[in-house]
Amino acid sequence: MASEIFTTIQEWLTVIMLLIAAVIWYKVRKERDVTGIRSYRIFNVILLLALPFLLRVIKFIPADINHVLQATLFFLIFFALFIIVVRENKRMQRERVKDMRELLTESQKHPIRYEFARRIVLPELQKYKAKQEEVKKQEAALAVKIKEVEKRESKIKEDTEMLKNEREAVKQEEQRKIQLQKENEAKEREMKKKEEEINRLLEKTKTREAELKAFHEKLALREVEGQKKYDDTFSKFRAKKTEELTQLRAEYKAIKNQLYDRIKRREEEFDRVEKDLERREQELRDKVKLYQNIDKITEQKNAEMDRRRQALRRIEEKTMKSASDLRKAEQGFVEARRTFKEEVEAFKDKEDEVREELEKSQKRIARADKTLAESQEVREAARLKEEEVQAWKKELDARQKAIESEEYRIGKERADLGKREMEISKKEGDILMEKSAFDEMKVSEKKMQKEKTQAQKEVMPSKRK
Amino acid sequence: MAYENIATILSAATLVFTIFTLIFTVKNREFERGEVENAVNALLFGFFMTVIIVAIRLVESLNEWKPDALAAITPEATTYIGYLTQIETLALAPLLAVCCLVAMFLAKDLLEK
Numbered sequence: 001m002a003s004e005i006f007t008t009i010q011e012w013l014t015v016i017m018l019l020i021a022a023v024i025w026y027k028v029r030k031e032r033d034v035t036g037i038r039s040y041r042i043f044n045v046i047l048l049l050a051l052p053f054l055l056r057v058i059k060f061i062p063a064d065i066n067h068v069l070q071a072t073l074f075f076l077i078f079f080a081l082f083i084i085v086v087r088e089n090k091r092m093q094r095e096r097v098k099d100m101r102e103l104l105t106e107s108q109k110h111p112i113r114y115e116f117a118r119r120i121v122l123p124e125l126q127k128y129k130a131k132q133e134e135v136k137k138q139e140a141a142l143a144v145k146i147k148e149v150e151k152r153e154s155k156i157k158e159d160t161e162m163l164k165n166e167r168e169a170v171k172q173e174e175q176r177k178i179q180l181q182k183e184n185e186a187k188e189r190e191m192k193k194k195e196e197e198i199n200r201l202l203e204k205t206k207t208r209e210a211e212l213k214a215f216h217e218k219l220a221l222r223e224v225e226g227q228k229k230y231d232d233t234f235s236k237f238r239a240k241k242t243e244e245l246t247q248l249r250a251e252y253k254a255i256k257n258q259l260y261d262r263i264k265r266r267e268e269e270f271d272r273v274e275k276d277l278e279r280r281e282q283e284l285r286d287k288v289k290l291y292q293n294i295d296k297i298t299e300q301k302n303a304e305m306d307r308r309r310q311a312l313r314r315i316e317e318k319t320m321k322s323a324s325d326l327r328k329a330e331q332g333f334v335e336a337r338r339t340f341k342e343e344v345e346a347f348k349d350k351e352d353e354v355r356e357e358l359e360k361s362q363k364r365i366a367r368a369d370k371t372l373a374e375s376q377e378v379r380e381a382a383r384l385k386e387e388e389v390q391a392w393k394k395e396l397d398a399r400q401k402a403i404e405s406e407e408y409r410i411g412k413e414r415a416d417l418g419k420r421e422m423e424i425s426k427k428e429g430d431i432l433m434e435k436s437a438f439d440e441m442k443v444s445e446k447k448m449q450k451e452k453t454q455a456q457k458e459v460m461p462s463k464r465k
Numbered sequence: 466m467a468y469e470n471i472a473t474i475l476s477a478a479t480l481v482f483t484i485f486t487l488i489f490t491v492k493n494r495e496f497e498r499g500e501v502e503n504a505v506n507a508l509l510f511g512f513f514m515t516v517i518i519v520a521i522r523l524v525e526s527l528n529e530w531k532p533d534a535l536a537a538i539t540p541e542a543t544t545y546i547g548y549l550t551q552i553e554t555l556a557l558a559p560l561l562a563v564c565c566l567v568a569m570f571l572a573k574d575l576l577e578k
Contacts, residue, residue, distance in 0.1 A: 003551075006555065007551070007554050007555060010554060010555050010558070010559055011554060011558070013559055013562070014558040014559045014561070014562040015562075017559070017562035017563060017565070017566050018562045018565055018566075020566060021562070021565045021566040021568075021569040024566075024569045024570070024573055025569045025572070025573075028569075028572070028573045028576055028577075032576040032577065033576075034576060036498070036501075036575070036576060037497070037501050037504070037572060037575070037576070038493070038496055038497055038501070039490070039493055039494075039497065039501075039505060039508075042490065042508065043508070043568070043569070043572060046508065046511070046565060047565065047569075049515070049561070049565070053558060053562075064468040064469075065468070067468065067472050067526070068468050068471050068472050068475070070522075071471070071472040071475035071476050071479065071522070071526070072475055074475070074476070074479045074519060074522075075475045075476075075478055075479045075482070078479050078482040078483050078486055078519075079478075079479075079482050081482070081486045082482040082485050082486045082489070085485075085486050085489040085490055085493060086485075086489055088489075088493055089489050089492055089493050092496040095496075096496065
């Protein structure tokens with residue numbers, strides 16, 4: 001029971017104190033200019049903490065809801081505080097940096113120059129180093145990219161050479177094909193010529209046969225005529241002509257033999273021609289076979305050519321594809337080269353920037369060095385001064401000791417003096433008392449004198465009377 | 466049950482923000498004038514108290530949300546948390562209020578000067 005009461009009292013005490021603090025702050029804020037305190041916004045918000053504590057002492061709200069409400073209020077207050085504090089911090093940092101930047105131009109010997117060196121020069125140096133590392137990384141990346149591009153170039157060159165070789169092989173194949181076609185055509189032409197010759201020879205043999213038949217017929221006619229003549233002349237020139245007949249018969253026989261010979265020759269020739277024809281036919285057949293073979297070969301070759309054509313087509317497609325790939329690769333290469341150029345440009349720009357930064361930071365470093373040298377000088381001077389100050393301090397200590405002893409002495413004297421003063425004041429009091437007694441005596445004396453004179457005056461008229 | 470969840474989450478977030486606020490206030494103290502530092506220090510002590518208060522409240526909410534989790538650590542967890550809550554109510558919260566009050570008085574004196 002007692003603890004509960006104590007807890008309640010403490011809770012109320014907390015709330016009251018926070019409320020008093022809030023009232024004080026808000027009153028002060030109204031009356032005075034609070035911007036002298038840079039964190040005055042924190043003071044504004046922190047006093048809102050009275051609210052969750054106030055909620056805590058209110059008992060009619062259900063406990064769960066009260067608990068959540070308190071947590072929410074705490075969260076909101078500290079969230080707001082966090083934002084305010086972060087913003088303030090950023091603002092103050094900015095202002096401080098601005099002030100320090102002003103130092104760079106306005107004054108070299110400023111009391112916060114070390115802080116300036118730590119806050120301005122050091123981050124700049126770190127930035128510069130980071131940029132240097134970045135540039136190195138970029139250089140390495142660019143070198144890798146250049147190598148990649150070179151590799152791609154060599155690969156593309158190899159591809160183009162391969163394509164050229166393939167093209168040449170295809171061209172050679174086509175030329176061979178054309179040559180074979182030409183050879184086939186020449187052979188066909190030759191065959192036709194030979195056929196024509198054979199036909200001509202056949203016709204020739206036929207005309208010769210016809211001639212031979214005509215000659216036989218003629219011969220028969222002549223025989224008939226000779227028979228007639230023989231019959232005619234037999235009668236007439238039987239005797240005469242028997243000789244002639246014999247002669248004629250001999251002639252006839254000779255002619256016949258001649259003719260037979262001729263026929264035989266012709267027949268032989270014919271046989272020969274036939275044989276030749278047969279041979280030629282055979283040859284022709286062989287040639288036909290050969291041609292058939294050639295046709296087969298041609299077909300095979302054609303098939304092969306078709307295959308090759310297909311292969312060629314495939315190669316062409318492949319070539320087209322690779323050409324398009326090549327084109328794409330070229331485009332990519334051009335793109336890569338362009339990007340590379342851009343990157344190189346950007347890199348150059350960055351390099352320039354970095355160079356400028358480097359120059360700036362070198363200048364700053366030089367300034368910082370100068371500042372450091374000065375600071376060292378100042379430090380040296382300060383050390384000397386410190387030594388002097390220490391000497392002075394020692395001296396001062398000695399003096400202080402002397403002063404203290406003096407003070408002690410003076411104190412003592414003062415005490416004595418006080419005592420004396422007391423005595424004097426006592427004496428003064430006595431004197432004053434005496435004086436006052438004296439004054440009283442004087443006054444009474446005067447009074448007495450006055451009374452005396454009055455009495456005398458009063459006595460005097462009566463005497464005159 | 467949902468109330469405990471919400472309260473736990475809010476308390477955890479508040480604890481984080483309080484710690485960050487404390488850190489940033491310490492950083493901001495560098496920029497203050499020397500005279501104001503006492504007031505800010507008092508306020509910082511108040512923040513520190515708040516961190517402890519919020520942490521205790523977080524543990525309390527957590528115990529309400531998941532009592533088994535803390536009971537697994539120690540069976541007397543609920544008792545200890547009760548003690549902590551008592552300490553918070555009896556000592557830490559008034560201390561926070563005192564810190565705020567002192568900071569206000571110091572700030573007031575400073576501004577009146």
